[in-house]
Amino acid sequence: MSKKKRQNEPLNYSKHILxxxxxxxxxxxxxxxxxxxxxxxxxxxKRITIWRGFTFNNYTKAxxxxxxxxxFINSLTIAAASTVISLVLGIMSAYLLWRFRFWGRTFYxxxxxxxxxxxxxxxxxxxxxxFNKVFGGISLGSSWPAxxxxxxxxxxxxxxxxxxxxxxxxxxxxSFDQLEAAFDLGANEVRAFFDVVLPFLKPALIASxxxxxxxxxxxxxxxxxxxxxxSVTFPVKVYSMLRFSVTPVVNxxxxxxxxxxVLLTLxxxxxxxxxxxx
Amino acid sequence: MKNMKKEKVYKKPAFxxxxxxxxxxxxxxxxxxxxxxxxxxxxxxxxxxxxxxTWTTKNYLTAFQPIYLKILLKTILFSALATAICLVxxxxxxxxxxxxxxxxxxxxxxxxxxxxxxxxxxxxFGVSTMLSNSGMINKLLEFFWNKIKILEEVLGWQxxxxxxxxxxxxxxNYGAVVAGMVYVSLPFMILPIYSSLDKLDISxxxxxxxxxxxxxxxxxxxxxxxxxPGIGFGIFLTFIPSLSTFLIPxxxxxxxxxxxxxxxxxQFGAGSNWPLGAALSFILMYITFAFFFGHMLYGARxxxx
Numbered sequence: 001m002s003k004k005k006r007q008n009e010p011l012n013y014s015k016h017i018l019x020x021x022x023x024x025x026x027x028x029x030x031x032x033x034x035x036x037x038x039x040x041x042x043x044x045x046k047r048i049t050i051w052r053g054f055t056f057n058n059y060t061k062a063x064x065x066x067x068x069x070x071x072f073i074n075s076l077t078i079a080a081a082s083t084v085i086s087l088v089l090g091i092m093s094a095y096l097l098w099r100f101r102f103w104g105r106t107f108y109x110x111x112x113x114x115x116x117x118x119x120x121x122x123x124x125x126x127x128x129x130x131f132n133k134v135f136g137g138i139s140l141g142s143s144w145p146a147x148x149x150x151x152x153x154x155x156x157x158x159x160x161x162x163x164x165x166x167x168x169x170x171x172x173x174x175s176f177d178q179l180e181a182a183f184d185l186g187a188n189e190v191r192a193f194f195d196v197v198l199p200f201l202k203p204a205l206i207a208s209x210x211x212x213x214x215x216x217x218x219x220x221x222x223x224x225x226x227x228x229x230x231s232v233t234f235p236v237k238v239y240s241m242l243r244f245s246v247t248p249v250v251n252x253x254x255x256x257x258x259x260x261x262v263l264l265t266l267x268x269x270x271x272x273x274x275x276x277x278x
Numbered sequence: 279m280k281n282m283k284k285e286k287v288y289k290k291p292a293f294x295x296x297x298x299x300x301x302x303x304x305x306x307x308x309x310x311x312x313x314x315x316x317x318x319x320x321x322x323x324x325x326x327x328x329x330x331x332t333w334t335t336k337n338y339l340t341a342f343q344p345i346y347l348k349i350l351l352k353t354i355l356f357s358a359l360a361t362a363i364c365l366v367x368x369x370x371x372x373x374x375x376x377x378x379x380x381x382x383x384x385x386x387x388x389x390x391x392x393x394x395x396x397x398x399x400x401x402x403f404g405v406s407t408m409l410s411n412s413g414m415i416n417k418l419l420e421f422f423w424n425k426i427k428i429l430e431e432v433l434g435w436q437x438x439x440x441x442x443x444x445x446x447x448x449x450x451n452y453g454a455v456v457a458g459m460v461y462v463s464l465p466f467m468i469l470p471i472y473s474s475l476d477k478l479d480i481s482x483x484x485x486x487x488x489x490x491x492x493x494x495x496x497x498x499x500x501x502x503x504x505x506x507p508g509i510g511f512g513i514f515l516t517f518i519p520s521l522s523t524f525l526i527p528x529x530x531x532x533x534x535x536x537x538x539x540x541x542x543x544x545q546f547g548a549g550s551n552w553p554l555g556a557a558l559s560f561i562l563m564y565i566t567f568a569f570f571f572g573h574m575l576y577g578a579r580x581x582x583x
Contacts, residue, residue, distance in 0.1 A: 006376075006377050006480060011377075011480060011483055011484060011487065012377050013373045013374065013376075013377040014373075014374050014375075014377040014378040014379075015377075016493075018370055019370045019371070019373045019374035019377075020374055021370075022367055022370035022371055022374065023370065023371045023374035023375070023386070025367070026367055026368075026371045026390070026464060026468075027389050027390070029461065029464075030389075030390070030392075030393040030461070030464065030465075031389075031392075031393060032404075032408060032414065033401065033403075033404025033405050033407065033408050033461070034393055034396055034400070034401065034404050036404060036407060036408065036414055037400065037403065037404045037407065040407070050412060088299075089299055089300045089303055090300075092296045092297075092299055092300045093300035093301075095296055096293075096296040096297050096300065096301075099292075099296070100287050100290075100293050100296070100297070101287065102287050102288070102293065102297070108301060108304075111304065111309075112304070114308065115308070117518075117566060117567065117570050118312070118563060118566075119519075119521070119522030119539070119559075119562055119563065119566055120522065120524070121522050121524050121539040121542055121543065121559070121562070122312075122315070122522070122542075122559045122560075122562060122563050123311075123312075125315065125542060125543075125546050125555060125556070125559055126311035126312050126314065126315040126559070127307070127311050128546060129311060129314055129315055129318060129546075129552070129556070130307075130310060130311035130314055133314065153307055154307075156303070156307075157303070157304075157307040157308050160300065160303070161304075164300070189290070189291075189292035190292075193292075218397050218398065220397070220398060220399050220525060221524055221525065225546070235397055235399050238399060238400070238403075239399055242403060242529070250403070254397075254400045254403065257396075257397055257400060258396045258397070258400060261395050261396060261397065262392075262395055262396070265395050
C-alpha cells in the first residue's frame with residue numbers, strides 16, 4: 001500500500017529535478033572509470049589514453065605474459081586454499097559459539113568482529129612484523145606452492161571471522177531441541193554435527209564460501225605486505241605493472257579480473273537462489 | 279537448552295575439538311601480531327639495526343611532531359570532506375531510488391552496487407586514468423574549450439586566454455584523493471540511507487506537506503530526523519575506511535598528497551623505522567576505535583530515546 005502511495009504527487013521525490021540529476025550523475029560517475037578501462041583494453045596503442053584502433057592484441061599479450069599468468073594462478077590457488085581453511089575454521093567457530101557455554105565466550109564472539117574494525121594497513125604491517133620475526137628464521141621454501149603459505153595464513157586470518165559471522169546468523173535460527181533429539185536417539189557428537197546440524201547450514205556455507213573466495217581474490221593491502229618477490233598475486237602484479245609501465249595490457253588484465261569477479265558473484269547468487277528454493 | 283548449559287563443557291572432547299582450531303588460529307595469527315606491533319611501538323633500534331624493546335615513549339613523541347601530526351590532521355579532515363560529499367550525493371541518490379516505481383527499484387539498486395563488485399585497485403586505476411592529463415575529463419574540457427574558441431571567433435570576443443587547450447593537472451593532489459574516496463565509498467553511503475528511507479512511513483511526509491510546510495522544510499525537519507540511523511551508519515561506513523585508506527592516496531595523491539597509511543607503509547619499507555611505523559599504526563587504530571565506539575554510543579543513546 002505504501003509503495004503505491006509513494007508514486008503520488010507531490011511527494012514523489014524521484015520526479016524532482018535534484019534527486020534525478022544526482023542519481024544519473026552518480027551512476028555515470030560510478031561506471032565511467034570502469035567502462036573506460038574496458039574500452040581502452042582494446043586499444044591498439046602503447047599509451048592507455050590515446051585511441052589508435054581496435055585490437056585483441058592486449059589480451060594475447062596478457063595471456064602470454066609469464067608473470068601475469070603466474071600471479072593469476074597464485075591468486076586462484078590462494079583463494080581456493082584460504083576458502084577451504086576459512087570455511088572449516090568458520091564452521092567450527094560458529095558451532096562452538098552456538099553449542100557450548102564456556103568461559104570467555106562473549107569475549108571471543110566480540111573479538112571476531114575485530115577484523116572489521118582494525119584498519120587493513122595495521123593488520124598488514126602487524127602480519128609483516130609477525131612473519132618476519134617468527135617465521136623469519138624458518139625457511140618455508142621458495143618453490144610453489146610453499147611460497148604461498150604465508151599469504152594463505154594472512155587471508156584465512158581476515159576471512160574466517162566473516163565466515164563465522166555468516167554461519168552464526170544461520171545457526172542461531174536452528175532449534176537446539178533438534179540437537180537434543182539427536183542425542184536422545186543415540187547419536188554421538190560427531191554424527192549429530194555431520195548429520196543434523198551441517199545439512200541445515202548448507203545455504204550459509206555456500207554464501208560464506210563465496211564471500212571468502214572474493215575477499216581473498218580481491219585483497220590488495222594485506223597481500224601487499226605479506227607477499228615476497230616470488231609470491232605475487234594478481235592484484236599485486238597489476239599494481240606493480242601500474243607502477244612501472246602503464247600499457248593497455250594492464251587494462252586487459254584488469255578487464256579479465258572484472259569479468260571473473262562479476263561472473264563469480266552472479267554464479268554464487270544463482271547457486272544460492274537454487275539452494276534456497278530447494 | 280537448559281540441560282545443555284548445565285553439562286560440564288570442559289570435560290567434553292567435542293568442546294576442545296571445536297574450540298582449539300579457531301580460537302588458536304585467532305590468537306596466534308590475529309592477536310599475537312597485533313600485540314607484537316604494540317610492543318614494537320615502545321621499542322627502539324640499536325647499533326646493529328635491530329629493534330629492542332626498551333619501553334620508550336620516544337616513538338609516540340616523534341609521531342606527534344608537526345610533520346606527522348599535519349598528515350594525521352589532513353587525513354581526518356579530508357576523510358570528513360569525502361564523507362560530507364558522499365552524504366550529499368548519497369542522500370539524493372537514495373531518495374531517487376526509494377521513490378521510483380517498484381519495477382525499476384531493483385534495477386537502480388543493482389546499478390549502484392555493480393561497480394562495487396570490481397576490485398578496489400582497478401576502480402582506483404580507473405579514476406586515475408579519468409583524471410590524468412590525457413584522460414576523459416580533460417578531453418571533455420578540451421571539447422568545450424574548442425567550441426568556445428569557435429564561438430569567440432564568430433562573436434569577436436575574448437573569453438579564454440591562450441591559443442591551445444592546456445590540460446588541467448587534476449592528479450597528485452588532495453582533490454584527487456578526495457575524489458577517489460568519494461568514488462570508492464559512495465555505494466556504502468547510498469545503501470544504508472536507502473534502506474531506512476524505504477522503511478519510512480510516508481504519511482508523516484504527506485502530513486507535513488498538507489499542513490503547508492515546504493519540501494525543504496519537510497526534508498530537513500521530518501525526513502532527515504527519521505532516517506538518522508541510516509545516515510549514521512552510512513557516515514560510519516564511509517568515514518572509518520577512508521581514514522586508513524592506503525591505495526587511494528598512493529595512486530591518486532602521489533608524494534604531495536599523503537595520508538597516514540602511506541606514512542606507515544613507508545616506515546615498514548627498506549631501511550626505515552619500524553618502531554615509529556608501529557606507533558603510527560596504533561595511533562591510527564586508537565582513532566578508528568574512538569570513532570567506532572562513538573558511533574556505538576550514539577546509536578545506543580538514540581535507541582533509548
